[in-house]
Amino acid sequence: MSDRDRKPQFKRGSQKANRNRGRPPPRNREAGTDSPAILYGWHTVAAALANPRRTIRKLLLTENAARRLADENINTSITPEIVRPSAIDQRLGPDAVHQGLLAEADPLPSPDIDTLAQEGIVLVLDQITDPHNVGAIMRSAAAFAVKAIITTARHSPEATGVLAKSASGALELVPLVLVQNLARALTELNDRGFMTVGLDSAGGEDLAAIQLRQPLALVLGAEGKGLRQLTRETCNAVARLDMPGDIKSLNVSNAAVLALYIGASRLGLMR
The missing domain is CATH 3.30.1330.30 (Ribosomal protein L30/S12)
Structure with missing residues (x-):
């Protein structure tokens, strides 16, 4: 009998758990609680x-x-x-x-910033609270091989339910780094050699015109509020996304896709 012919056996009503024994409990990246x-x-x-x-x-x-x-x-x-x-x-x-x-x-562990590879692109989310948007951003991040998404433990949606469904499996592919203070996290990225670029409609330059380099951190703000002042001040640069049409702003998940495409193209990551 081939492996393909071998079917899993399903039993009605069983609640047997599959737990990894002998390891410390993971840091909860799904809301900072012990809830599943x-x-x-x-x-x-x-x-x-x-x-x-x-x-x-x-x-x-x-x-x-x-x-x-x-x-x-x-x-x-x-x-x-x-x-x-x-x-x-x-x-x-x-x-x-x-x-x-x-x-x-069980929640997945949240890696520390100092464990992130110093290559490619990471995304930083500044108090984006809509789970549909964050899930869509995670899906795009997986498509562009983003190394990690960094967000705050507070003022961000739980990585469960609607967010996980919107991410369409990307929750398992893109590490989610939870931090207590975003400005401090950006400072740490700067110290580790990341180029941190905030995206804002009032940015001084078009993202496509900036000389980008790896490792790159693209920072996205919440819809309506945009980047907070301290976040803007901590970034190496603040850029806008120029578009030819009459509408000059995008939904944050769409802005993330465009920024990732520009960043990956400019860095030669689209091969």
Whole structure:
């Protein structure tokens, strides 16, 4: 019998946990609490199951979802509970597009700034609180091979639920660095040789016209408020995104994509 013919065995109602024993508890990058991360949707849960650093506590699957995981040879590493879609609806609400999968998982560890590779691009988020926007930014960051996303432990959304679904699996791919003080974190990046560039509609130069270098940190501010004053002052440069149309501002997740494309192109990372 081939590996492809070998199907995972699912048992109804089991809540067996898969925990890594003998290691210290991780620093919670999913909100600074000990609460489990709630992950739902096909790409989000499949990516979590494929991530060896992610410990799944509980897995709820519909029969169709369980069959699809088996057909695609995705190892659950935990015996799931087979439930009706309505059981997941009750957990998440009727508007959540869960596709028959819901996982409770231990939070992923948050790396320290001094462990980041001094190459490529990192993103820094200055109090961006909308989980849809942060999730979309994480998805774009994964597409552009961003080394990490840095954000504050407070005034940022939990890396769970809506954010994880919007990230479409990117939560497992892009390290999320939680810091207490963003200006201090930017100072540390400056000291480690990063070029820190804040993005603001009132920036003095077009990002495409600035001489960029690696390692590069692109700093994005919240919609409406933009970058805070201390954040602006701590960046090496503040740049704008020039566009030819009548509307001169973009949704922050769209601005992130454009800035990443410009940065990756200028740094020769698009090969």
